[in-house]
Amino acid sequence: MRNVLLRKTLLTAVLLTLPVIGSAQTLRITPALIDAAHSVEEALTTHKGHASTTIQGQGGTVTIDYQSSESLEVYLVPLHADASYTLTDYLRFTLPMATEGGTVSIDLTMSPGWSPKQQTWLLNLLSTDEKTNAAFTKMSFDDANQPNAAIIALRHLFTEEIYTPSSYHALRGYKMLDVSFTVLLGLVTVIGALGCLIFLREQKRKTGAMLMLILGMLLYQMRFSVDLVRYTAQHLTEYSHGTYDEAGSIHAVAAFLHTLAKGKESTLTVYVCRDGTNFKEKLLRYFSYPIRISSETEDTKNAQYAVVMDKFKWGFETIVTKENASTLLKCGDLERRSEKLTTFRDGTIVFRLLPSPKKF
Numbered sequence: 513m514r515n516v517l518l519r520k521t522l523l524t525a526v527l528l529t530l531p532v533i534g535s536a537q538t539l540r541i542t543p544a545l546i547d548a549a550h551s552v553e554e555a556l557t558t559h560k561g562h563a564s565t566t567i568q569g570q571g572g573t574v575t576i577d578y579q580s581s582e583s584l585e586v587y588l589v590p591l592h593a594d595a596s597y598t599l600t601d602y603l604r605f606t607l608p609m610a611t612e613g614g615t616v617s618i619d620l621t622m623s624p625g626w627s628p629k630q631q632t633w634l635l636n637l638l639s640t641d642e643k644t645n646a647a648f649t650k651m652s653f654d655d656a657n658q659p660n661a662a663i664i665a666l667r668h669l670f671t672e673e674i675y676t677p678s679s680y681h682a683l684r685g686y687k688m689l690d691v692s693f694t695v696l697l698g699l700v701t702v703i704g705a706l707g708c709l710i711f712l713r714e715q716k717r718k719t720g721a722m723l724m725l726i727l728g729m730l731l732y733q734m735r736f737s738v739d740l741v742r743y744t745a746q747h748l749t750e751y752s753h754g755t756y757d758e759a760g761s762i763h764a765v766a767a768f769l770h771t772l773a774k775g776k777e778s779t780l781t782v783y784v785c786r787d788g789t790n791f792k793e794k795l796l797r798y799f800s801y802p803i804r805i806s807s808e809t810e811d812t813k814n815a816q817y818a819v820v821m822d823k824f825k826w827g828f829e830t831i832v833t834k835e836n837a838s839t840l841l842k843c844g845d846l847e848r849r850s851e852k853l854t855t856f857r858d859g860t861i862v863f864r865l866l867p868s869p870k871k872f
Contacts, residue, residue, distance in 0.1 A: 537615070538575065538615045538616065538617050539608070539614065539615065539616045539617070540616070540617045540619070541605050541616050541617065541618045541619065542605075542619050542622060543588065543603035543604055543605035543618060543619065543622050543623075544603070544604050544605070544622070545600070545601075545602065545603065545604070545622065545623065545671070545674065546587075546599075546600075546602045546603075546604050546674070561637075561638065561639035561640070561641055561642045561643070561644050562636070562637070562638055562639075563636070563637045563646075564634065564635065564636050564637070565635050566591070566632050566633065566634055566635065567632070567633050567635055567651060568630065568631070568632045568633070569630070569631070569651075569652070569653030570628070570629065570630045570631065570653055571620070571653035571654045571655045571658075572619065572620055572621045572626070572628075572654075572655045572658035572664070573617050573618060573619055573620060573621075573653070573654055573655070573656065573658060574617070574618050574620060574633075574651060574652070574653050575615065575616070575617045575618075575650075575651070575652050575653075575654065576607075576615070576616050576617075576618070576648055576650070576651050577613065577614070577615050577648070577649045577650040577651070578607060578610060578613070578614060578615075578616070578646065578647065578648045578649060579610055579611065579612075579613050579614070579645070579646065579647050579649065580607060580609055580610055580611070580614075580639075580644065580645070580646040580647075581609065581611055581641075581644055581645040581646070582609050582639055582640065582641055582644055582646075583606055583607060583608050583609050583639075584606065584607040584637050584638065584639055584644070584646060585604070585606055585637075585638040585639070586604070586605050586606065586607055586635065586636065586637055586638070587602055587603070587604055587635075587636040587638070588602070588603045588604075588605075588618070588620075588623075588633055588634070588635055588636070589601050589602045589603065589623070589625065589633065589634050590620075590623060590625040590626060590627070590631050590632070590633050590634075590690065591631075591632045591633065591634055597625070597634060598625055598684065600624070600673070600674045600684060601623045601624055601625030602623070603618075603620070603622055603623050605618060613649070617656075619658075620633075621658060621659075621664045621667075624668045624671055624686070624687040624688070624690070625687065625690050626664070626668075626689065626690060627689050627690035627691075628661055628689065631690075661689060664689065665688040665689050666688075668686070668687060668688040668689065669686055669688050669693055669735070670735075670738075671686075672738075672739055672742065673685075673686060673739050686735065693735075694732065697728060697731065697732055698728070700728070701724060701725060701727070701728025701729075704724040704727075704728070705720075705721040705722075705724040705725050706721075707724075708720030708721040708723075708724050709721050743757075753857060754856065754857040754858075755857050755858050758791070758792075759792065759795055760792060760821070760856075760857075760858030760859075760860060761856035761857050761858040761860050762792050762795045762796050762799060762860075763799055764856055764857075765796060765800075765819060765821075765856060765860055765862065766796055766799030766800040767799075768853075768854065768862060769782060769800050769803055769817065769862070770800065770803070772817065772853075773803060777800075777801075777802050777803045778802045778803075780803045780804065780816055780817070781803075781804040781806065781811055781814055781815045781816060781817075782800070782803060782804065782805050782806070782815060782816070782817045782818065782819055783806060783807065783811050783812055783815035783817070783818045783819070783846055783865070784796065784805060784806065784807045784818075784819050784821065785807070785818060785819070785820045785821070785823050785826060785843035785844045785846055786807065786820075786821045786822050786823055786844075787822055787823050787824055788822055790807070792821055792822065793805065793807060793821075796819070807844075809845040812845050812846040812847075812848070815846075815865055816864070816865055817853075817862060817863065817864055817865060818841060818843065818846060818848070818850065818862070818863045818865055819860060819861070819862055819863075820841075820843055820860065820861045820863070821858075821859070821860040821861075822859075823843055823844070826841075826842060826843035826844070827840075827841075827842040827843070828840070828841050828842075828850070828852065828863075829842075839851065839852075841863055841865070848865045848866065849865070849866040849867070850863040850864060850865050850866060851863060851864040851866060
C-alpha cells in the first residue's frame with residue numbers, strides 16, 4: 513500500500529521550514545485508528561490532491577503550524593527501520609481550513625506503533641481540490657501534556673485489534689510502545705518457567721514450571737477473549753443482515769450467482785469490476801466455484817454477468833438512439849449493454865450483460 517501512496521503522490525502541499533509569524537490558539541487533535549483496510553485506498557481515490565512526505569522526531573505529540581485554503585485529510589503512520597509499516601498503526605485526522613494560518617497538536621500515542629524513541633512517520637495529505645494552496649510553516653515534536661509511558665502502554669494493550677483481510681489467516685497480535693506484547697509475555701513466561709526449574713525445590717520444579725507456562729497462556733487468552741467475544745457478537749449481527757466484516761456480502765453474492773447458473777456453473781463467466789485489492793474477488797472466486805470469476809480485460813467480451821464492487825468511478829446510463837434505447841454499463845474495461853439485477857447490502861451490484869450492440 514505504501515507504494516500505491518507514493519505512486520499517486522502529487523505536489524499539492526509544500527513543506528517549508530519558516531519561522532511562525534504571529535501566534536494562534538492551538539487546536540488539539542486526538543486522531544482515530546483506521547478501522548478497515550480499504551480506508552486509505554478509498555481516500556486516495558476520492559480525493560484529487562495527494563502529497564506524501566516523511567517527518568522525524570521524538571515525542572508523544574507533534575505540533576504543526578500550517579496554512580490551507582481547504583480542509584485536509586491526513587493519514588499518519590510510523591515507519592519501521594526498513595521503511596515498511598503496519599497497516600493497523602495508521603492514524604487518521606482532519607486539518608481544518610486555515611487561510612490565515614493555524615496551529616494543531618496531534619496526539620501520536622494513539623497509534624500502537626508509537627514509541628518514546630526517535631521515529632520516522634509517513635505523512636499523507638489529501639485534498640478535494642488538486643490545486644490546494646497548502647503549506648506547513650513549522651513542525652515540532654514534544655511530550656507536553658502526555659501521560660507517562662506506562663499508562664500509554666496499558667492503553668495500547670487494550671486497543672482492540674483491528675479486523676483486516678489478513679485476520680482470516682492470522683492476527684498480528686497486540687503491541688505496547690511499538691513492542692510486541694505477544695513476544696514480551698512469551699519471554700517473561702519462559703524466563704519464569706526456567707526460574708522455577710532453577711530456584712524451586714526439586715519436588716516442585718516441574719509443577720512450578722508447568723504452572724508458569726499455563727499462567728502465561730491464560731493471561732494472553734484472557735486479553736484475546738475480550739476481542740474474540742466482541743468480534744463474535746459483531747459478526748453474528750452483521751451476518752444476519754447480509755454482511756461479514758470486510759468480506760461484505762460476498763457470500764450472498766456467490767449464492768445469488770449459483771442461483772443464476774441453475775446447475776450450469778461451469779459454463780458461466782462473471783466479470784468483476786473493482787478498485788483496491790483483489791481480496792473480495794478471491795473470496796468470490798472461492799465461494800462461487802466452478803463459476804469463472806475474472807477481472808481480466810479479455811473476459812469483458814464473453815462474460816454473461818458483471819459484479820461491481822468497491823468501484824469508485826463507474827457509470828450505468830441509458831443511451832438513446834434513433835433505433836432504440838439501451839442501458840450501458842461502463843466500469844473499468846467493461847462497456848456493455850446490461851440489465852441491473854440486484855444490489856447487496858455492502859453496495860455490491862450484479863448485472864446481466866446483454867449482447868453487445870453494433871454501435872451506439
